[in-house]
Amino acid sequence: MSRYIVIISVIFFGLLGWQSPVFPQAPLCDIKVNDSDGPITLYQSDTLTVTVALDNNSQTENADWWLAADTPFGLFFFTFDGWTDAWLPGYQGSLSYLDSFEVFNMPVSGLPAGTYTLYFGVDTVMDGNVTWDSAYYDSVEINVVAGDVSNVIGPEGGVIEVTDPASPLYGIKVEIPAGALEQETAITIGQAIAAPSLPPELTPLSPVVTFQPEGLYFNLPVKITIPYDGSNVDENTLILPFKWAESEQYWYTACVSDINEGSIEIATSHFSHHLIACIDKMKGEQPPSYYDTHFRPNINGFPIKNTGGWCAGMTSFAEWFFENHRECGCFSSIDRDIAEEIAKEAQEQREGFWTGFFLPQTTWWRSRWTWDDFFYIVKREMAKSGKPVLIGKVYSSCNGKDYHVSLAYKYEEDKIWIYEPNDPKHQYLITPEEFEQTKEEGGNLIPMHGTELYHPAKFEQLFNKYKDRICFPCVCIAGTWYGCEEGTVTCTAMGETETEEISYCSTINIEQNGCEVRYEVRGHERAGTIDGNHIHVSGIFMVPLVGGVSFTQNIYTAEGTISGDEINFSGSGIATGTFCDEDGCYNFSCTGSSNASLTRVTETHQSSKTIKETNIPNGEPLFIFGITNSNEDCCCKKTFRNFDR
Numbered sequence: 001m002s003r004y005i006v007i008i009s010v011i012f013f014g015l016l017g018w019q020s021p022v023f024p025q026a027p028l029c030d031i032k033v034n035d036s037d038g039p040i041t042l043y044q045s046d047t048l049t050v051t052v053a054l055d056n057n058s059q060t061e062n063a064d065w066w067l068a069a070d071t072p073f074g075l076f077f078f079t080f081d082g083w084t085d086a087w088l089p090g091y092q093g094s095l096s097y098l099d100s101f102e103v104f105n106m107p108v109s110g111l112p113a114g115t116y117t118l119y120f121g122v123d124t125v126m127d128g129n130v131t132w133d134s135a136y137y138d139s140v141e142i143n144v145v146a147g148d149v150s151n152v153i154g155p156e157g158g159v160i161e162v163t164d165p166a167s168p169l170y171g172i173k174v175e176i177p178a179g180a181l182e183q184e185t186a187i188t189i190g191q192a193i194a195a196p197s198l199p200p201e202l203t204p205l206s207p208v209v210t211f212q213p214e215g216l217y218f219n220l221p222v223k224i225t226i227p228y229d230g231s232n233v234d235e236n237t238l239i240l241p242f243k244w245a246e247s248e249q250y251w252y253t254a255c256v257s258d259i260n261e262g263s264i265e266i267a268t269s270h271f272s273h274h275l276i277a278c279i280d281k282m283k284g285e286q287p288p289s290y291y292d293t294h295f296r297p298n299i300n301g302f303p304i305k306n307t308g309g310w311c312a313g314m315t316s317f318a319e320w321f322f323e324n325h326r327e328c329g330c331f332s333s334i335d336r337d338i339a340e341e342i343a344k345e346a347q348e349q350r351e352g353f354w355t356g357f358f359l360p361q362t363t364w365w366r367s368r369w370t371w372d373d374f375f376y377i378v379k380r381e382m383a384k385s386g387k388p389v390l391i392g393k394v395y396s397s398c399n400g401k402d403y404h405v406s407l408a409y410k411y412e413e414d415k416i417w418i419y420e421p422n423d424p425k426h427q428y429l430i431t432p433e434e435f436e437q438t439k440e441e442g443g444n445l446i447p448m449h450g451t452e453l454y455h456p457a458k459f460e461q462l463f464n465k466y467k468d469r470i471c472f473p474c475v476c477i478a479g480t481w482y483g484c485e486e487g488t489v490t491c492t493a494m495g496e497t498e499t500e501e502i503s504y505c506s507t508i509n510i511e512q513n514g515c516e517v518r519y520e521v522r523g524h525e526r527a528g529t530i531d532g533n534h535i536h537v538s539g540i541f542m543v544p545l546v547g548g549v550s551f552t553q554n555i556y557t558a559e560g561t562i563s564g565d566e567i568n569f570s571g572s573g574i575a576t577g578t579f580c581d582e583d584g585c586y587n588f589s590c591t592g593s594s595n596a597s598l599t600r601v602t603e604t605h606q607s608s609k610t611i612k613e614t615n616i617p618n619g620e621p622l623f624i625f626g627i628t629n630s631n632e633d634c635c636c637k638k639t640f641r642n643f644d645r
Helices: 002-013 311-328 336-349 351-357 362-368 371-385 432-440 456-470
Strands: 028-033 040-043 047-055 062-071 074-079 082-084 091-094 098-107 114-123 135-153 158-161 173-176 185-191 202-204 209-212 217-227 238-245 250-253 255-260 263-270 273-279 389-397 400-412 415-419 427-430 443-448 479-493 496-513 516-521 524-531 534-539 549-563 566-581 584-601
Touching: 028 114, 040 209, 047 114, 135 158, 158 185, 173 185, 217 273, 238 255, 238 263, 250 371, 263 273, 311 336, 311 389, 311 400, 311 456, 336 456, 371 389, 371 400, 371 432, 371 443, 427 432, 432 443, 479 566, 496 584, 534 566, 549 584
Parallel strands: 028 135, 040 135
Antiparallel strands: 028 047, 047 098, 062 074, 062 091, 062 114, 074 082, 114 135, 135 185, 158 173, 173 217, 185 209, 202 273, 209 273, 217 263, 238 250, 238 273, 255 263, 389 400, 389 443, 400 415, 415 427, 479 496, 479 584, 496 516, 516 524, 524 534, 534 549, 549 566, 566 584
8 A cells, every 4th residue: 555655645745725714613524435435345346446525614723634544454544654553643734625635546456355444534633643532534434345256248148157266256156147137237246245144043155245236136037156065064954045135134045946066056036145054943043933924815915816827926916015015905905907907917027037936956855855944944034024925836847847826924833824826815824744745746835035036116116007096095904803892772662761781792704995894794784984094884773573663764883993903893873763563553762882892813724725714703793793683582672572473
């Protein structure tokens, strides 16, 4: 770095200039690398340009001027005699305004890999020491990546590979198929120096590799080959590729394309940090024994069945919508024609991606992949990300590979609940028995991180296209609910009044279309609307079970508040009319009020092959749940004794 002394000396001598009166505002220092305030990642093929600036805010007192570099090989300070590890200022003199000025420009290839922090500052006690109480400075962080290679690849595709045997990244290769990129893009392979730390359960078998541009999404799967050293690993140890998820801040299991001796091929949709590691299921923080993402197929899934080969599009869009736009309301209540259009477009959007992604070597997976491995990875992915996990079911066939995609959203001991797009009205389980049966049939079950299967920006465009048709100003309550209701009914007839208290428990199945809801008990309907998290329903109050009853008024209304998986209702009803028999006609009137609390019920099914409903408690319906009967079997027996003649 000593060859830059002359350049920097000129800058510091240039600071001697016109002096302005002292002003009480603090001086503002600024240092940039490649016009960035940092942090910034630079590769061996890049150029490092440093600029500094000072707004002295009219202060002119004498000061120590500092330029320092904290490097992987020590802390150094600039002086006119060169860089030194002694704490010495680069210049001493009065403050003045300095516009942005290029200090030096050099190739990164001359710097070892690591993290560098550059400081530019002044302190207004000019004594050759850093006086922190009067120091003002700015800093910029640089991450220099070692052993990288770079190449520009366009829509025609291409290959980039580290071929230098001396490089720690030797043998790493990226294969980009034609059509994966829409324009020429500089692709870089480099070693990540300041990579996120690994959790205790992962032991690295390769360097942490970073691929640039980070976050770049491809139109077709890109294949990455990473060599690894497994010489000290037991042959039964699970070796997998892992990828850093920036949004969730954890290392997730990347998708294997092929397994070779000493290397793993990874299929990926976008760039990030990658590595090969062996995983020890007994180390680190254990996934909880139970986890629920609160995705529900009959609420968050499509309201249609997969009848057009849209399984990947349906499951991935449902997962993305659940994570990003669930506030829109009940996805399962959208118009069926719109749902079919979204399913088709989500599938077609990445059609080449789906088929290209499911390339695992089924023979290798069947021999190595156990239920314990699969279940552990699903638990780990779900608990760390807090999101549902896409599950690919891949079969070998005479035509190559057949695949199906479902979505895991909850697990407990030896059970994984999945959304099955072929039957979205029900929920299914993956069990050890089904896992083994899939392997016996020549298939595999493979967990996948959602962002590997869809392009978030393109899904956002698809969402915006149909936003007005799938977003509603209300919460979603579609599905089965169980609750108990207590109320009173007071009836007057023939000069007599009777009041009875009634208590019932029941289940109801609420259907929702947009913000309109309905449910039915005993063939009678309650219907209403949801506004935000408030619900209003209405229907008839009483049903005569004998002839001769004529109503002049018969209505029940209820208001409720929805809070997550609970609804609290209160309502009232009134019925007036006449009852006629051979002795004459009689006027009657009845009023009632009730309160109810409902809890959402989840139907559980044994597996994707055997469906078994959960045993749900049943009871007789009352007002909110159903209808009050105007006969002796329900209430006011004395008042309505003549109704049974």
